[in-house]
Amino acid sequence: MIFRKAGYCDTVLQLCYALRSPIPLALAIDSVEEQALELLAKPNVVRVVLARYLMSGTAEGGRASGGGAVFRSIVGQATFWASRERMNNGEGQRFLQGELEVDGGTQAKFQLSQVDRKELLPFDIAAFVANGDKDSALISETITITTKQRPGTRPRSYAPISRV
Numbered sequence: 001m002i003f004r005k006a007g008y009c010d011t012v013l014q015l016c017y018a019l020r021s022p023i024p025l026a027l028a029i030d031s032v033e034e035q036a037l038e039l040l041a042k043p044n045v046v047r048v049v050l051a052r053y054l055m056s057g058t059a060e061g062g063r064a065s066g067g068g069a070v071f072r073s074i075v076g077q078a079t080f081w082a083s084r085e086r087m088n089n090g091e092g093q094r095f096l097q098g099e100l101e102v103d104g105g106t107q108a109k110f111q112l113s114q115v116d117r118k119e120l121l122p123f124d125i126a127a128f129v130a131n132g133d134k135d136s137a138l139i140s141e142t143i144t145i146t147t148k149q150r151p152g153t154r155p156r157s158y159a160p161i162s163r164v
Helices: 034-040
Strands: 016-018 022-030 046-056 069-077 079-082 093-101 115-125 139-146
Touching: 022 034, 022 046, 034 093, 046 093, 069 093
Parallel strands: 016 139
Antiparallel strands: 022 093, 046 069, 046 115, 079 093, 115 139
């Protein structure tokens, strides 16, 4: 994912993944403040997790409305490293690559008449707080977890050996 200045997210990857497959992530960070850029571009500062939401009743969009209930659990966390393809050349932009492994114990998406379960990839950076709810992420993307790969596709990990 590439995050733009105004909080927009350009999705550059498929959003449907099978169990036991890596979710590739790419992050471009732009800033005119060199010190802020250096702080934000450290791989251990950026936090992307795979969050599972179980919603019942009239819960919608990860929030309970009316009598609905929302249960959240973290089922995976991404690992980031400095990008190999795009050099971090000090011109107000830094690039990170990352992966999040979809655990084999994660259940695939399902929906019943009064119960819905979905996964989100919330994005968070240390020392930055989203407006509103303290538990909310800066940016979230909904993804689908399936039991099998799409025919003809094979998951491939791009993580450096030291990060696997």
